Amino acid sequence: MTKKRTRKERWRQIPDFGWYDVSSLGRIRSWKPDRPSQRKARTKAMIMRTRMDRDGYPRITLQDDKGKKRVVRIHILVARAFLGPAKGRLVLHKKNKRSKAHLENLEYGSYEDNNDDKYISGTHQMGEKNSRAEVTKKQAKQIYRLKGKMTQTEIADRYDISRQAVSDIHRGITWAEMTGA
Structure with missing residues (x-):
């Protein structure tokens, strides 16, 4: 018992x-x-x-x-x-x-x-689950693929985000799990 x-x-x-x-x-x-x-x-x-x-x-x-x-x-x-x-x-x-x-x-x-x-x-909200995410998975991949083809400022203007957000995606600080950076 x-x-x-x-x-x-x-x-x-x-x-x-x-x-x-x-x-x-x-x-x-x-x-x-x-x-x-x-x-x-x-x-x-x-x-x-x-x-x-x-x-x-x-x-x-x-x-x-x-x-x-x-x-x-x-x-x-x-x-x-x-x-x-x-x-x-x-x-x-x-x-x-x-x-x-x-x-x-x-x-x-x-x-x-x-x-x-x-x-x-495992409760950390990453990617689109994060309420402050500025872009979607698909957009993050597209932004990463544009690296070297357009300036970060041009990419930022196209997606209506900050240049810093573009830089973070390119350097793998954000969305690394999607872009493989």
Whole structure:
């Protein structure tokens, strides 16, 4: 018979969101009164429902201490409450499970750490999957084939991109997997 490992859920108040607590398992509870005319907190907290954003992170809409509604990702709330202030660092998911905002799955790290994790896990958005891509696979191949036949400025004008983007394709900095550069 195997023992099911249970995690003890701990709760902390969310910094800058006085009516709410966050748990070490990524759950949110509200002490906020039902009606604005009520000035006292609830006697029993209400567990709130979270939703997934388009990137696969759980999120929730909360009212901050200044009365402004804000949409926030749960992993950020868990990290702030249990790991302290970010101090210029990012919240990273140790097991690359965006949907898991559990404390044991979170840590602070640098942008470089985050990018390294993306490459290792295969979640880095390359090529057309990258929302900031200026050209398609087909265009990248065409641009690479024009190397030496036209100036980079002429190619940039033809494809309505920067000369630097053309240079990056020619040197294999971008789209190397498509062009073989």
